[in-house]
Structures are given as C-alpha cells and as structure tokens.
Amino acid sequence: MKIQQSxxxxxxxxxxxxxxxxxxxxxxxxxQQGSLExxxxxxxxxxxxxxxxxxxxxxxxxxxxxxxxxxxxxxVQTENxxxxxxxxxxxxxxxxxxxxxxAQMTGTATLTGGLEAxxxxxxxxxxxxxxxxxxxxxxxxxxxxxxxLDADVAYGTTKL
Numbered sequence: 524m525k526i527q528q529s530x531x532x533x534x535x536x537x538x539x540x541x542x543x544x545x546x547x548x549x550x551x552x553x554x555q556q557g558s559l560e561x562x563x564x565x566x567x568x569x570x571x572x573x574x575x576x577x578x579x580x581x582x583x584x585x586x587x588x589x590x591x592x593x594x595x596x597x598x599v600q601t602e603n604x605x606x607x608x609x610x611x612x613x614x615x616x617x618x619x620x621x622x623x624x625x626a627q628m629t630g631t632a633t634l635t636g637g638l639e640a641x642x643x644x645x646x647x648x649x650x651x652x653x654x655x656x657x658x659x660x661x662x663x664x665x666x667x668x669x670x671x672l673d674a675d676v677a678y679g680t681t682k683l
Contacts, residue, residue, distance in 0.1 A: 524649045524661040526628065528669060530676040534683040535638040536611050542679055544572040544604065553578050555678045556671060559595060570606030571613075575599065583670075588663050591653075596667075597622035602632065612636075617647060619668060625652035626664050645672060 532539045542548050546565045553561035553576065561578035582589050582596045599622060604615040612635045619628040630647020649665045651657040 524658075524665055526630070526645065526647045526649055526665050526668060528645045528672050530643045530672070532636075532641040532643060532676070532680060532683060533639070534641060536607075536613065536634050536636055536641045538683060539634055539641040539643065539679075540604070540607075540613055542682060543602075544574060548679070548682060549574060549576060552675050552678050556674050557581060568603070571604040571615075572602075574602040574604070576601075584663050584667065588660055591660070592621070592624060596624075610635075617645065619647075621664070625657075626650070626660070628664070628668055643676065 544565055546563050549563045549565070550561065553563065558578040558580055561576065564575045566573045577597070577599050579595050579597050582592045582594055584592065584596075599620045601618045602615045603617075604613055607613050612633065614631055614633045617628070617630050617632050621627065626649070628647045628649045630645060632646075633642075633644045635642050635644070647668075649661050649668065651660045651664060653660065
C-alpha cells in the first residue's frame with residue numbers, strides 16, 4: 524500500500540535538517556508520542572546522517588490487529604540521509620520495521636524549499652506479508668505511520 528505525506532515547515536532546509544538529525548529532538552519526539560521505551564542514535568555519514576530510532580509503542584490499532592501484535596508494538600525506523608544536492612535539497616532512504624511482525628514500510632523522504640520554508644515529503648510502500656489478511660492490515664499500519672509523522676512534524680514545527 525502506498526503512502527505519500529507532504530508537510531511544510533516554516534524554516535529553511537538547513538534548519539529543518541539540523542532539527543531532524545538532532546538526537547535530543549528525536550528523543551523528545553518519542554516522548555511526545557507516548558513511547559514506552561526508546562533508543563535514538565544519530566551517526567554522521569560523510570555529509571549526511573543515519574538516524575535510527577527503536578521504540579516500543581502502545582498498539583493503537585483495531586482489535587483484530589492487536590490480536591496479532593499484542594498490546595505493544597516494537598518499531599525500528601532507519602533514515603539514511605545523503606548530502607545536500609546542488610540546490611541544497613536533501614533526501615533519505617527510510618525503512619520502518621515492526622519487530623516480530625511481517626510488516627514494514629520502505630521509501631524515501633525529501634526536504635525541498637528555500638531559506639524560509641521547507642517541504643518535507645515521505646513517499647513509501649507499506650507491506651504486511653500475511654496470507655489473506657495482510658492487505659486488510661496494511662491500511663492500519665499506514666494510519667499508524669501517518670499519525671507518527673503528523674506528531675513529529677507538529678512537534679518539530681514548535682521547535683523551529
């Protein structure tokens with residue numbers, strides 16, 4: 524199932540990139556979302572960064588999905604941000620794995636814009652590899668990912 528989300532930040536690309544690759548901010552965002560436990564790492568990779576967030580979240584999913592996942596969901600999110608292009612835009616390969624479940628999202632994130640505003644776009648595919656019911660669960664996983672993105676961007680906007 525495809526996911527495409529677009530957000531606007533009221534700041535330039537450099538400021539947004541500095542924020543989303545800041546370990547303190549990403550840790551605070553986990554707390555804001557109600558993570559039961561989390562571990563955030565941000566590693567410099569040349570002119571880019573690798574952001575890895577491991578967190579345990581309450582399973583805010585319909586009952587039929589919680590029967591499979593249980594009351595909590597463990598998620599590992601990896602963002603591999605590359606260097607800025609000649610226009611200053613940045614992109615990342617993103618992967619979100621739900622630990623212990625046959626569900627994941629793979630895709631890309633991009634930061635484009637100028638000095639005063641940045642567009643943040645996430646484009647990905649959600650896949651739940653369960654016979655018969657996988658396609659019924661994918662929209663619920665997509666909703667959870669969208670809710671996490673919405674919360675991160677809303678919180679990030681307050682920090683800029």
